[in-house]
Amino acid sequence: MTRVVVTSVGVIGPTATTWPGFVEALREGRAGGGPVTLFDASAFPTRIAAEVQGFDPAAALGEALRRCEGLACDVAPEEDRKTALGVAAALQCADAAAESAWGGRRLGVHLGTGLSSVTQAEVEAELAPWLDGEGRFDAAGYGAAAAGLASSAPWRHLTDEANRLILAALGASGPTTSNFSACAASAQAIGRAFLDIRSGRVVRALAGGMDSMVHPFGMISFMRLGALSTRNEAPLGASRPFDRARDGFLLGEGAAVLLLEEATAAAARGAEILAEIVGFGTSIDAHLITAPHPEGRGARLAMERALRDAGLEAGAIDYINAHGTGTPLNDSTESLAIASLWRGRGLEPPQVSSTKSMTGHLIAAAGAIEAAACVAALREGFLPPSIHIEALDPACEVPVVEATRGVPADVRYAMSNSFGFGGQNASLIFKRWEG
Amino acid sequence: MDGREVVITGLGVISAAGVGWAEVAAAQAVAPRAVEGFDASGFPAWAQVAYQVPSLRPQPYMKRRKDLKVMSRDAQLALVAAGLAVEDAGLDPREPGAWPFAAEDVALYMGVGLEPGDVTELGPAAAAARGADGRIDLEALGSVGIDRIPPLSALVTLPNMALAHVSINLELMGRGEALSPWGTAGLDAVAAAAESVARGQCDVALAGAADGDVDLSGVSRALRLGITGEGGAVLGEGGAFFVLEARQHAEARGQRWLARLARHVAHAAPTRQLGVFDAGLVGSVAEAALAGLAPGSPVAVVGASSGHPGWAAQERAALEDVLERRGGGAVEQRGGRVGWAGAASGLLELADALASRRASGGRESLVGLAWAPTGQASALVLDRVGEGGR
Structure with a gap:
């Protein structure tokens, strides 16, 4: 069986913008989050988010363009933080792998991506000028002007624009996919890269995801669903998965990209191996578009399939990085799914935590940054904590890592869960590298 | 493909050429028609026509018809094409528990398009928040405009919701992925499903894609991206799904197959x-x-x-x-x-x-x-x- 390993990680997130920094923040239990600074949210019901501090999207996209002569990008960087975050994390990951010459290489690029939504600038450029006083839209007037509109909306909406820029910047030739399975997108993208390498289609691939919905219409879409925390006065403690008083998730933004390689190829080039990826499972709830299955049926199926794919018994798992969003429904149904899977086999569930308590919910990028957290746990030997728990919700009957800092532990196998709107689920299993 | 032989046992297709494979095959010539659904008269003449499906009716495949309100056109096209494919494979998707084998084992891989829906849906909110200078006043948006955005709008515009609607209505709980590289998503989704069958992760998979982007934003986007244009492509919509099976599985249940992947x-x-x-x-x-x-x-x-x-x-x-x-x-x-x-x-x-x-x-x-x-x-x-x- 072909073995697949992780040899590099790039992270641009709310708690850190480097891989070492991310590991350190995870170990120290340091949370991101604060008042929204990317726009004036003062009149919004939710005015907090976990933003990436100091991120310059123009510099990130400019770096990709600098690496490839003639490469063009028609998005306005400030309008497309998502793509810029993905490109930055991928280049950070590639650079850290000490592979300066990707040119001519068949390098897979598989990224999960999220809703581009509509930005304020796009509404002002593409909608407002053709609205009358009653809010009626003059479609004919819009049509006559469409060809000359300056907005970069069409380019920003392309789901695989980041893939194009990354491949071009690295001089690589694919294969490449983008995955749009909502909050499970980047976990599924990592899974796809894993399958591609295991089946021999490629030797190495960059895999992960990116997202940023911290803009007015992006945040509104979640507010209208009632999904966001409104703890505006205490943003650092707003993300509290498994806590009895959780009231929704803290919207985050960011990107994480892992370099996956066929193990012997990684060893042959002397790469430092951070962890092994051994299992991938997906499922669909087939229940409702608005809520997970009440018994966590789909979540359990994804975990079971990942275990089967890895050839593991449930008892082998030492740690689960839960999807753990901090919404009332998610955490209880996910707990139910975990408890039923393990206790149904006469086993106590492994230690569970949600690193969203620190990073917030990165939506399409969540699976990738949480895969990175699992790699850190295996590599560094600690359980990432679930911070901000004042009173564990009795409906969450799993052993939660209630701590303010990482807990030293011998972690051999770690599972990462990602569950998306629409009932799309993914579980990944990572193993400590033991040669 | 390495592993088990994978064959196509069901074909569902909906396009401007027709609904269902037989109608599509019988259509000798298909021509674009005047765009329906919005006033396209301001666009250049070549953008005022498209290959649209004239009468799209997903209701026969829906468990709860009220869900139509939250289904994008992508999702409706996907559901019809998927339903047709399942019927063609000798199964009746309208019967509860239609699958003669565990629905948990039927995978669903789908190519999904760019975000469905168009910017005009934000019209009421934007009108409420538009300042005298034409810019959006965020204070007005946050206090008044927000309530004019439908609560489930995000769930309509998420492309993977097309997959969700198919899975809910056809009761599919197997492996599933929504792939979205614009242009190759459909073929890539079929290939991913076939790999899953070939590797023995499932015996049956439904795989395909749908796109219904002939709306105001879609026409504008295709025009500005250079897909359509004078002497260029004409925008179209449709959906195509295959039921994929391990050949041995299909033959064991007496199901004919159309081709091998x-x-x-x-x-x-x-x-x-x-x-x-x-x-x-x-x-x-x-x-x-x-x-x-x-x-x-x-x-x-x-x-x-x-x-x-x-x-x-x-x-x-x-x-x-x-x-x-x-x-x-x-x-x-x-x-x-x-x-x-x-x-x-x-x-x-x-x-x-x-x-x-x-x-x-x-x-x-x-x-x-x-x-x-x-x-x-x-x-x-x-x-x-x-x-x-x-």
Whole structure:
């Protein structure tokens, strides 16, 4: 069986913008989050988010363009933080792998991506000028002007624009996919890269995801669903998965990209191996578009399939990085799914935590940054904590890592869960590298 | 494909050519019609026509008809195409528990398009928040405009909701992924599903794509990305799904099959400038796909140029060159029947070609191609066409 390993990680997130920094923040239990600074949210019901501090999207996209002569990008960087975050994390990951010459290489690029939504600038450029006083839209007037509109909306909406820029910047030739399975997108993208390498289609691939919905219409879409925390006065403690008083998730933004390689190829080039990826499972709830299955049926199926794919018994798992969003429904149904899977086999569930308590919910990028957290746990030997728990919700009957800092532990196998709107689920299993 | 043989046991297709494979195959000539659904009169004349599905009715496949309010056109097209495919595979999706095997084991892989819905849906909110200078007043948006945005709007515009609606209505709980590289998503989704069947992760999978982007934002986007234009492609919509099965599984239940999935090839040559059709890339993918077929065996390569006259000429030259080196084969360009259908591009043309073979009894292998403006190309090889029974 072909073995697949992780040899590099790039992270641009709310708690850190480097891989070492991310590991350190995870170990120290340091949370991101604060008042929204990317726009004036003062009149919004939710005015907090976990933003990436100091991120310059123009510099990130400019770096990709600098690496490839003639490469063009028609998005306005400030309008497309998502793509810029993905490109930055991928280049950070590639650079850290000490592979300066990707040119001519068949390098897979598989990224999960999220809703581009509509930005304020796009509404002002593409909608407002053709609205009358009653809010009626003059479609004919819009049509006559469409060809000359300056907005970069069409380019920003392309789901695989980041893939194009990354491949071009690295001089690589694919294969490449983008995955749009909502909050499970980047976990599924990592899974796809894993399958591609295991089946021999490629030797190495960059895999992960990116997202940023911290803009007015992006945040509104979640507010209208009632999904966001409104703890505006205490943003650092707003993300509290498994806590009895959780009231929704803290919207985050960011990107994480892992370099996956066929193990012997990684060893042959002397790469430092951070962890092994051994299992991938997906499922669909087939229940409702608005809520997970009440018994966590789909979540359990994804975990079971990942275990089967890895050839593991449930008892082998030492740690689960839960999807753990901090919404009332998610955490209880996910707990139910975990408890039923393990206790149904006469086993106590492994230690569970949600690193969203620190990073917030990165939506399409969540699976990738949480895969990175699992790699850190295996590599560094600690359980990432679930911070901000004042009173564990009795409906969450799993052993939660209630701590303010990482807990030293011998972690051999770690599972990462990602569950998306629409009932799309993914579980990944990572193993400590033991040669 | 390594592992078990994977065959197509059901074909569902909906396009401007018709609803269902037989209707599609019977449609001799398909022409674009005046765009319906919004006032397109301000757009250039060539953007006022499209290959639209004239009467889209997903209701027969829906468990709860009130869900129609939260289904994008992508989702409706997907549900019809998926339902047709399942019926064609000898199953009745309208019967609860229709699957004669565990629904938990039926996978669903889908190519999804760009975000459905258009910007005009935000009209009431924008009108409430628009200041005298035409800019959006965020204080007004946050306090008044917000309530004018439908609560479930995000769940309508998430592309993967098309997959969710299919899974809910057809009760599919197997493995599932929503792939979205614009242009190759459909073929890539079928290939991912086939791999899952071949590896033994499931015996049955439903796989395909749908795209219904002929709305105001979609027309504007295609125009500005250079997909459509004077002398360019015409926008289209539609959906195509295959039921894939392990051959042994299909034959054990007495189900005829239409073709075997023999091979998938995907290359990327990222374009420095978006929207430049790369005939060389498409040709190289076709060449790699054809390498898996017996030399000289009859084959038709179904192009990816989506009816764009300029692209079609480049593509034909590249493919004829490849086929000449191989020693024979035909080029088919069916984009003039379906237009540019985003995520369903390529797959829709391949389904169109398979439907015609089914009607005519044609048995040559088919190589379906797809191309994305971001510089990716995929090919899917169907061989043993028509050998699996009636």
